[in-house]
Amino acid sequence: MNKKILAILIAQVFLAPGMAAAAEGDFFEIGGRSSDETSLNAAKLYEYRDLDANGIFRGQFTGRSDDYSVRLRGDNVGAEDQFLEMVGEKYNFLDYRIFNNKIIHNLSFGPTGGRAPWAGIGGGNLVLAVPTPGNNPALWAPFEHSLQRDNWGGHVEVSPDSPFYIRFSANELNTDGIRPQGFRSNGGGFSATELPGPVDWTTRNWSVETGWEATDYVVSANFTQSRYYNNLFNKQINWREATNNAANSATQQPDNVYNQFFLNGVYRKLPWNGALMGKFTYANLENEQNTDPLGSGLARSTPVFSGDVDYTDASLAYSAMPADNLDLRAYYYYHDRDNQSTVVAYGAFLTEALSYTKHNAGLELGYRLSRANKITGTYDYVYVTRSPITFYADETTDNKLQLEWRNTSLDNVTARFKYWYLWRSSDFIQNFTLPANNQEFIRNYIGSYDVADLDQNVAKFTVDWAVLDNAALGLELQYKKNDYDDTVIGRTDDERYGVHLFGNYVFGNGIKLTAFGDYENTKYDSFHRNMGGGSCPAALPNCFSPYGGTLINPASVTSSWFNWNGEVKGDNWGIGFGFDAPIGERLLLTGSFLMEQSDSEVNFTAPVVSYPINDWDDYTKYAFNLKGVYAVSKEFDVTAGWTYEDYKLRDLAFDGYSYVPASNRLTGAYLYPDYHVNVLYATLKYKFQ
Amino acid sequence: MKLSKSARSGFFARVCAAAVFLLVPLSPSLAQQPAQQAEWAPCAQCHEGIVKHFEGNKHSVKGVKGTPASLGGGCGACHGDISDHLKTGSTDKLVRLADKKTPADQRSSTCLGCHSSGRHLTYWDMSKHKKNEVACSDCHNVHGKSNRAEVAYYRTTGFELEQEACEVCHLQVRNQFNKISHHPVPEGKMKCSDCHNPHGTLNHAMIKADSVNQLCLTCHADKRGPFIWEHPPVEQNCLNCHQSHGGVANKLLTERMPNLCEDCHDWGTHPSRLYDARGGWFSPAPGVPAGNDNRLISRSCGNCHSNIHGSNAAGTAGKRFIK
DSSP: OHHHHHHHHHHHHHHSTTTTOOOTTOEEEEEEEEEOOEESOTTTTTSSOOTTOOEEEEEEEEEEOSSEEEEEEEESTTSTTOEEEEEEEETTTEEEEEEEEEEEEEEEOTTTSOEESEESBTBSEEEEOSSOOTTOGGGSEEOOEEEEEEEEEEEEEEOOSSSEEEEEEEEEEEEEEEEEEEEEOSSSTTOEEEEEEEEEEEEEEEEEEEEEEOSSEEEEEEEEEEEEEEOSGGGEEEEEOTTTOOEEEEEOOOOEEEEEEEEEEEEEEEGGGEEEEEEEEEEEEEEEEESOTTOOOOOOSOSEEEEEEEEEEEEEEEEEEEETTEEEEEEEEEEEEEEOOOOOEETTEEOOOOOEEEEEEEEEEEEEEETTEEEEEEEEEEEEEEOOOTTSEEEEEEEEEEEEEEEOOSTTEEEEEEEEEEEEEEEEOOOTTSOTTSGGGGGGGBOOTTTSOEEEEEEEEEEEEEEETTEEEEEEEEEEEEEOTTOSBEEEEEEEEEEEEEEEEEOTTSOEEEEEEEEEEEEEEEEEEEOOSSSOOTTOTTTTSTTSOOBOOTTOGGGOBEEEEEEEEEEEEEEEEEEEEEETTTEEEEEEEEEEEEEEEEEEEOSSOOOOBOOSSEEEEEEEEEEEEEESSSSEEEEEEEEEEEEEEEOTTTTTOOSOSTTOBOOOTTOOOOEEEEEEEEEEEEEOO | OOOOHHHHTTHHHHHHHHHHHHHTTTOTTTTOOOOOOGGGHHHHTTOHHHHHHHHTSGGGOTTSTTSHHHHTOTTHHHHOOOHHHHHHOOOTTOOOTTOTTSOHHHHHHHHHHHHTTSGGGTTGGGOHHHHTTOOHHHHOOSSOOOSOOOOOSOOSOOSOOTHHHHTTTOHHHHHHHHSSEEOSTTTTSSOHHHHBOTTOOSSTTOBSSSSHHHHHHHHOGGGOOOOSBOOHHHHHOGGGTBOSSEESSGGGBSSOTTHHHHTTOOOSSGGGOOOOGGGSSSOSSTTOOOOOOTTTSTTGGGGTBTTTTOBOOSHHHHHTTOO
16 A cells, blocks of 8 residues: 555656756765664664665655745655655635654564464454463464554644645544553463553544634634544453463554634733733543453443543643843743543442543743843642542642843853752541551551642753854753652652753864763662551561561561562663765765763662662674765765664663463563664765756 | 445545645646746845755745745845845844844844744743743745754655754753654654644744643544543643653653552562562572562563553452453
């Protein structure tokens, strides 16, 4: 289908009357690529790039007159990461765009990555292959954990030489492939079964927008509908356990329909050179489902779940300059999620439909102290209320004070320093009437970090220095610290700081140099209670309290009772250096080197012997690029290039991997991602003059 | 009418192809590329490359209402009085839009003189870029290519990326996109402006939707629900667990599982446990057996709780997102 469309598109370009014209930048490029990838599982190498496409076809062609323009663009034509676009315009009346954007997302390739013991991979019914290969991965079927997104769409807009416009947009996104999905198995205990999860989704969107664009005001209204279809039959996956051939099943994503209407605008002729901006949005999301789609037979209060969520947003902002040296911005945002979905009771378990309302108001004042110095102060207030959900915050209040200083004392230097302090207070719904020997009791002490009491300090410093007309340097420093001071169990604090540098220089002979360097350090601290089971031992009657004491079972941490701290630390740095060097009149040589490294670890403090995790997302990636572009003539360029890339991951969760650890069954998702590759390519480019 | 799966697949592709069929032949006068205009011909004598690039964009088209070409001012329409420059080469009276020594508001005012009425600038007065004195010409290069050498991992695309304009200032974001788990922006399959409106919006990070979740769910509609069993942090902000640009943990998670999950979950059984190196595939020390613990190895919590964004399974299997 795609190849046919491509052939038609290309033919159209050259057959259409009058398409001989072109603009600067228009070209047609054809070439070839070869790669010698060495890896057990090259999915990471190909994650978003189709390097398997040996042919390179791309181009851009523009036709233009005083009345019309049309531009065709094709990139990686025919490949899995293809992009096609046609944009056109009848000046002062109409414009349109049609596009196709394909994205591949590769996760693991078989046979050393994706393998599974089932037949029917890619569908929703997985049956064990015969003879049963349950414990022998060598007999399993290889497959690729890979998703392909294929997005076709476009718009047409009519604006007939007036401030009025109306625009229709539509697109359809098809996502197909297989992704890893893991569910609790029926094979006994807390075993996991990882499946080749089928993906066959269609999202279809359309919208109509109309408005009026004038110098003093703009107003527009928009209606959008987005429909998501999971094309999998019954929206579920069924499989047979590899350990005992027992039937099992799990739900998949439900269809939904999302309708949204918004009205927005700005009016600019207000006092103090002010502008008033506003937006109102109403949206509804709905679907309908069986409350026991897997046929568990559990007692339930209703057979049908009606999903029905309303979103209402309203924003109002005013920006003005009351005095020459003073500017202000005041804003208020309202966001409401009203979840009217069916609440279902499964015996004692009741679903909780989260609704919440958020009010956000702020005032920002900027004062120019001198021509080169400006300070800005901001106060921001956020108040969120949530429908009651046990052991979660039903109310949070954030206050934030921010100060910013901008200095341009030196002609070529812009420096900016920003600091804010944010404090949040929360009201958690707790239940201390529970006894401390009830395992629910521990939840009174958990502070989910997304809503927990918080003290936050953030500082950022940036410098942009245009050293000379042909040289520039950039520096960015950040520091962020979150203290969840009142949290007993959960994340207690996290900290991040980073240094980022960028520079470029252009020599008089046209040689360009660019370099960057990055360093980032992160740290997450947390406090936990290790609990040895669902009921208290006699020696610890209050075992589900963090103050309930310690009981160490020398044979097993998992049956011991104690408090422990975790500290996750990460270092990440990267460097890059590149040059563009014109050699003579016709040759341009470009090259670059990049390197990225991550080193993380987890340390524990506990009254039992613990072993730190040293390799945790530890990776090194580096690349060399070298490319030469030779201008054979004004019209023709010949390009030849070489790239070397190397990637190594060291991670405790994957080093020593087995597909069959005890009664678990895994598929090899993300396994053996290391690779190194040489890519050679050459193209011939015709540039329209 | 509900289309069958087979009818849905490729439906839009066929519609788009049909539209191209119609549109290209309906553009019969495309041969008339505008000839070099007299107004900027004198400038081309010294600035040939700049003028050539200018002729390749819409500003040079006389037929477009309000362009410098249609206003008849030539290069002076944007650069002010160029007569002295033409006579003596003096740049004193020129409006130099790319000269960072000129205040941003002055440089932008030239552009906003024509563009302020557009809906794309509805919220410009609230944009962080305006507040931080970013001028139009800092991002929009009317005349030609940048003066930077490309330093990037091999890309299959042959076109310049929008990201290259943004990363000059957003150094931390550039670093995040270079990390191993990222949205496909460096590969050219997404653009910064797919999520952000650089001209301003009425929310904090200039994102193009009313909330973070509504933005993410535009592309990730499978996670929209509504689900019978919801995970409250998921319904409020995807950024509670994910980084938007890139990170070192898979799936753009802010932290690795199980550490991330244990930051909020503690319970009488496994969410409370100290998962140290004993849970890995290898023995961490002589005499200590390897645990092969399915809460730590491979995809950790994701080995069982794949439906973490929401589940429709009945009872506790749904409540715990394990089916």
